Amino acid sequence: MKVSLEWLRELVEVRQDAADLADTLTNGGIEVGSVDDLNAGLAQVVIGVIQQLDRHPNSEKLWLCLVNTGEKSFSVVTGAGNLRKGDKVPLALPGAELPNGVSIQASKLRGVLSEGMLCSAEELLLETTVGAKRSAGGILILAPEAPVGEKLAAYLGLDHHVLDLELYPNRPDCLAMVNVAREVSSLTGEKTHLPKWADTTQLPRLPFSEDIRVVIDEPDLCRRYAGLLVDDVKIAPSPDWMRRRLSAAGVRPINNIVDITNYVMLELGQPLHAFDWETIEGAVHVRRAQAGEKLVTLDKAERSLDPDMLLIADDRKALGLAGVMGGLESEVTAKTRKILVESAHFAPVSIRRTGRRLGLRSEAANRFEKGVNPYGCLAALGRVSELLVRLGAGQPLALVDEVGRLPGPRQVIFTARRTAEVLGFAVSERDLRLVLDRLGFPFKLEGDEFRVEIPSYRMDLEIEEDIIEEAARLLGYGRISATQPRGGQTEGRRTEQQEFRRRLRHVLVGAGMDEVTTYSFVRAEADAAWGSAEDAVALLNPLREEQGVMRTSLIPGLLEVANRNVSRHNLDVSVFEIGNVYLADQPDRPLRRLPRESLRVAGLAAGKSKRHWLTSPYVHDFFYLKGIVEKMARELRLSFVFRPARDEPLLHPGRSADIYLGETKVGVLGEIHPAVAKEWAPERGVVFELEVDPLFRQAGMRLKARSVPRYPGVQRDLAVVVPREVPAVKVRERILELGGELLQEAEIFDVYTGQPIPEDHRSLAFSLHYLSPERTLTDEEVNALNVRIIEGIQQDFDAEWRKE
Amino acid sequence: MVRLQEEVRRLEAETLALLAKTDTLDGIRDLKVKVLGKKGTLTALLRQMGSLPPQERPLMGQIVNEARNKLEQAWNERERLLEERILQERLEGERVDVTLPGFRFPEGHLHPLSQIIEEIEDIFLGMGFEIAEGPEIETDYYNFEALNLPKEHPARDMQDSFYISEEILLRSQTSPVQIRTMERQHPRLPVKIIAPGKVYRKDDDATHSPMFHQVEGLFVDRGIRMSDLKGVLLNFSRQMFGADREIRLRPSFFPFTEPSAEVDVSCMLCGGAGCRVCKGTGWLEILGSGMVHPKVLAMGGYDPREVTGFAFGMGAERVAMLKYGIEDMRLMFDNDLRFLRQF
Numbered sequence A: 001m002k003v004s005l006e007w008l009r010e011l012v013e014v015r016q017d018a019a020d021l022a023d024t025l026t027n028g029g030i031e032v033g034s035v036d037d038l039n040a041g042l043a044q045v046v047i048g049v050i051q052q053l054d055r056h057p058n059s060e061k062l063w064l065c066l067v068n069t070g071e072k073s074f075s076v077v078t079g080a081g082n083l084r085k086g087d088k089v090p091l092a093l094p095g096a097e098l099p100n101g102v103s104i105q106a107s108k109l110r111g112v113l114s115e116g117m118l119c120s121a122e123e124l125l126l127e128t129t130v131g132a133k134r135s136a137g138g139i140l141i142l143a144p145e146a147p148v149g150e151k152l153a154a155y156l157g158l159d160h161h162v163l164d165l166e167l168y169p170n171r172p173d174c175l176a177m178v179n180v181a182r183e184v185s186s187l188t189g190e191k192t193h194l195p196k197w198a199d200t201t202q203l204p205r206l207p208f209s210e211d212i213r214v215v216i217d218e219p220d221l222c223r224r225y226a227g228l229l230v231d232d233v234k235i236a237p238s239p240d241w242m243r244r245r246l247s248a249a250g251v252r253p254i255n256n257i258v259d260i261t262n263y264v265m266l267e268l269g270q271p272l273h274a275f276d277w278e279t280i281e282g283a284v285h286v287r288r289a290q291a292g293e294k295l296v297t298l299d300k301a302e303r304s305l306d307p308d309m310l311l312i313a314d315d316r317k318a319l320g321l322a323g324v325m326g327g328l329e330s331e332v333t334a335k336t337r338k339i340l341v342e343s344a345h346f347a348p349v350s351i352r353r354t355g356r357r358l359g360l361r362s363e364a365a366n367r368f369e370k371g372v373n374p375y376g377c378l379a380a381l382g383r384v385s386e387l388l389v390r391l392g393a394g395q396p397l398a399l400v401d402e403v404g405r406l407p408g409p410r411q412v413i414f415t416a417r418r419t420a421e422v423l424g425f426a427v428s429e430r431d432l433r434l435v436l437d438r439l440g441f442p443f444k445l446e447g448d449e450f451r452v453e454i455p456s457y458r459m460d461l462e463i464e465e466d467i468i469e470e471a472a473r474l475l476g477y478g479r480i481s482a483t484q485p486r487g488g489q490t491e492g493r494r495t496e497q498q499e500f501r502r503r504l505r506h507v508l509v510g511a512g513m514d515e516v517t518t519y520s521f522v523r524a525e526a527d528a529a530w531g532s533a534e535d536a537v538a539l540l541n542p543l544r545e546e547q548g549v550m551r552t553s554l555i556p557g558l559l560e561v562a563n564r565n566v567s568r569h570n571l572d573v574s575v576f577e578i579g580n581v582y583l584a585d586q587p588d589r590p591l592r593r594l595p596r597e598s599l600r601v602a603g604l605a606a607g608k609s610k611r612h613w614l615t616s617p618y619v620h621d622f623f624y625l626k627g628i629v630e631k632m633a634r635e636l637r638l639s640f641v642f643r644p645a646r647d648e649p650l651l652h653p654g655r656s657a658d659i660y661l662g663e664t665k666v667g668v669l670g671e672i673h674p675a676v677a678k679e680w681a682p683e684r685g686v687v688f689e690l691e692v693d694p695l696f697r698q699a700g701m702r703l704k705a706r707s708v709p710r711y712p713g714v715q716r717d718l719a720v721v722v723p724r725e726v727p728a729v730k731v732r733e734r735i736l737e738l739g740g741e742l743l744q745e746a747e748i749f750d751v752y753t754g755q756p757i758p759e760d761h762r763s764l765a766f767s768l769h770y771l772s773p774e775r776t777l778t779d780e781e782v783n784a785l786n787v788r789i790i791e792g793i794q795q796d797f798d799a800e801w802r803k804e
Numbered sequence B: 001m002v003r004l005q006e007e008v009r010r011l012e013a014e015t016l017a018l019l020a021k022t023d024t025l026d027g028i029r030d031l032k033v034k035v036l037g038k039k040g041t042l043t044a045l046l047r048q049m050g051s052l053p054p055q056e057r058p059l060m061g062q063i064v065n066e067a068r069n070k071l072e073q074a075w076n077e078r079e080r081l082l083e084e085r086i087l088q089e090r091l092e093g094e095r096v097d098v099t100l101p102g103f104r105f106p107e108g109h110l111h112p113l114s115q116i117i118e119e120i121e122d123i124f125l126g127m128g129f130e131i132a133e134g135p136e137i138e139t140d141y142y143n144f145e146a147l148n149l150p151k152e153h154p155a156r157d158m159q160d161s162f163y164i165s166e167e168i169l170l171r172s173q174t175s176p177v178q179i180r181t182m183e184r185q186h187p188r189l190p191v192k193i194i195a196p197g198k199v200y201r202k203d204d205d206a207t208h209s210p211m212f213h214q215v216e217g218l219f220v221d222r223g224i225r226m227s228d229l230k231g232v233l234l235n236f237s238r239q240m241f242g243a244d245r246e247i248r249l250r251p252s253f254f255p256f257t258e259p260s261a262e263v264d265v266s267c268m269l270c271g272g273a274g275c276r277v278c279k280g281t282g283w284l285e286i287l288g289s290g291m292v293h294p295k296v297l298a299m300g301g302y303d304p305r306e307v308t309g310f311a312f313g314m315g316a317e318r319v320a321m322l323k324y325g326i327e328d329m330r331l332m333f334d335n336d337l338r339f340l341r342q343f
């Protein structure tokens, strides 16, 4: 809502300047988005008189003028040929920034200095009608009495600011100037000077007509339908003051009839519509459209209607879409002599549905959707009637008023005690009287109860808390001090599950990975490839196609991050994300219940570690990422089992593993299949993805400590040569078995292929740690165990051995 | 005797001269063996003492011993000197360029939003709030209706949501967790939670992202006042943005609170004097808040005549942008490693 201060001052005393008033309103809960100075561009445009007019010495097309502004004369070059000596003209001085964006400097034109610029109406974004007829196509020529030296804006009465209110949905009343005036009065304590017509209980003094019949078929959708019949309509432009106010409010002036309806809408908040009375046959009906019914609206589009839309119609045809847009056939034209001005109340539901379905927006529809005072219809017609007469635009004849279902009066009861309890500061009855007086709400005090009559225009006030907010607003939120809640201490701590998730995040960061956050919605094809197409949940109204489905895997998001980074030459990537995937978990579409949200952790690595003079870089390959998964397992006290992956067509068949916790598969790890890598990923990218909640259930959060061994252990190295296809983990398991309880650990520290190992074999070197809790082990028994292990492995895996 | 005496003197002088010329530890050790060893020259002179008359022997012994002591002393000194020199040489040889970089441990980085959310969580945990969670895909009932936003309510236009079906949508706020928590906890008091999480709205520009993170707060108990809301949020703001922060409440509107308040924090960049970030006002709008609407309390199963409560919500991205001076919200979802590795 754009509020012109010049207009507002007519309705309420305003002592503050625009900026201070904006602060007052904002701090009172009516947020002012911006304050525009409409004549900012005219600040350095003054009225001058042409003292001398000569041809430019160097140009046929230019003129050289001497322009006097009272104290000083300026030499100005102009190209316009409509000037005469003695004309009063707008002169833009050097430094001016005109409303059309042009900045004015003193500069030489064809060798002659021009100390400013004479302006046309267009350059000043003014209507040409503000000047003499000779202004057309040239410099704006002002009336002969225009005062030389005065600022143009002040002379034209353009001297005003506009506050742009950003209204919350609970305050549609402030879409009306009179209610903004009331609000200003409530917040500043200044008096309103609202005219009679602002009072909705005052009825216009006009007869009710018997000739106009209104039939409301839908009393719930049309609570009231009032009309004003006007004769002797004379279509003409409206006066300057009205045009100016409309323009300031952002409404384009059209002609007196349209302007009056718009003006009253801005003033009182009541949307109005004028029909050409001669086009109406029989009664006015407010009814639902029939399926397939057609109407050509004012914007000349033919609309196909359905029974969810409310129509204004006569006995034979549709006249307009109720509260949204009128019909072309009943439009007021230059030939119109008699009109019916409609002032009605339509329910937001119907307006919203109609507008949505037809993709049609209008100021009236916008207001009805937000809420219009159903008691304001007649008062608005009274004001229209007054303006018609004042502007000589027509002769009001009679009123019609048909009531559908009007809401009853509202009374709210509240007390000072409860107000103080909710707000947390002392509130007296005197405070509340002041508040209610300022609001202008009638009330009675019974015992300690204030019984407040809520005026019909404050549609937002229904319950005690609403009035408490009004009290807080008017007394000032600044009176609320900071207190500590009474009542006992409570203990706040993360649940074990929340703590687990937090640790998981920190463990991965500790492993040198960077955390990323990607959108939960992804491209459907990518998700189908990496996740589960049958579990995917699609958005009905995605922002863009590549954000069409809720992810069922985190990997597509990570691949996108990796690709984006690689394309920006951030080649060495090691990233992870912890976030939900969304699984429909039901065959029904549309969904019958909420999908399952499951927390996952996924990682992606590509490139290699940073180069460093001490160490050679390690490649971000399968074993790098596996190492991170293993570190995660160690730190969270989980034991993962890795088995060659099955059924992972997008992963390298020889470099991918399913990850198990016990017998349950919880995730996957692998290099992206080279055949798909081009499409999806950076070269040799590696990914993993794990379910988080099974990990949490298995994780040994509670640690049981063991004491330090009392006897020294014995370290032995051992290498075995086994066929290549034998998994290392099998050899290790067998070694641990053969070593018995004295063998504590067997770690692979070297893998070797090449001479002199046969081609289809490889050498695995283990570091074995023997320990007894009871005694110091002798060399003999350890040697015997080593021999047993070697012989066992040889036997089981057809392995040769060699001693390191 | 005199001959012997002279020989000792000569040997002593020769040996001292030789010692001074010998530069290696091995060299002086050899010299020591040659002179002082069992078969050494000085030892040999001592043996010749047997040929002297008995009355001269003590004097001669004394002379030889003096020479021996003198030589040993010189030898020790020389050894110390050489050892020192060798150590010096070794240290000199082992000198490294201490300005070269040390071993590189790879460091990872927590996403700025994770850091901010963890920090917010920790502050409220410290004030006795628990952390509650709820689904990101919600029913219309929890996301709107139970929050006093019936269908066709004009305030629904404040947020343009992503829909899955007519009744299921991506939550546009974390507020549905208020209702879910009250339902779960009813009738126990107090209800004292924060609910961080992802929310979704159809916006995409420098200050809006279609997915972002909110942290919701709810405190319901007997006798909760709006001034308690201010107390808790003042405490939070000071821990989050600095001990000298102030806050102010401004009237606002949310369908699920009444009265409602916008919470401004005094600008941490200019200290309230006014700057570009606070648009010259000295204040930054950070939270939406208010007293829980009676209808919402009732929807959660609590009797609004017996309990009151406050609720608040803030955008984690906004907090991160202010705290770290991030200009474009989209950077946080762009995941450029050069951006992320600053945190």
Ligand SMILES: [Zn+2]
Pocket: B267, B268, B269, B270, B271, B272, B273, B274, B275, B276, B277, B278, B279, B280, B282, B283
């Ligand atoms: Zn600032």
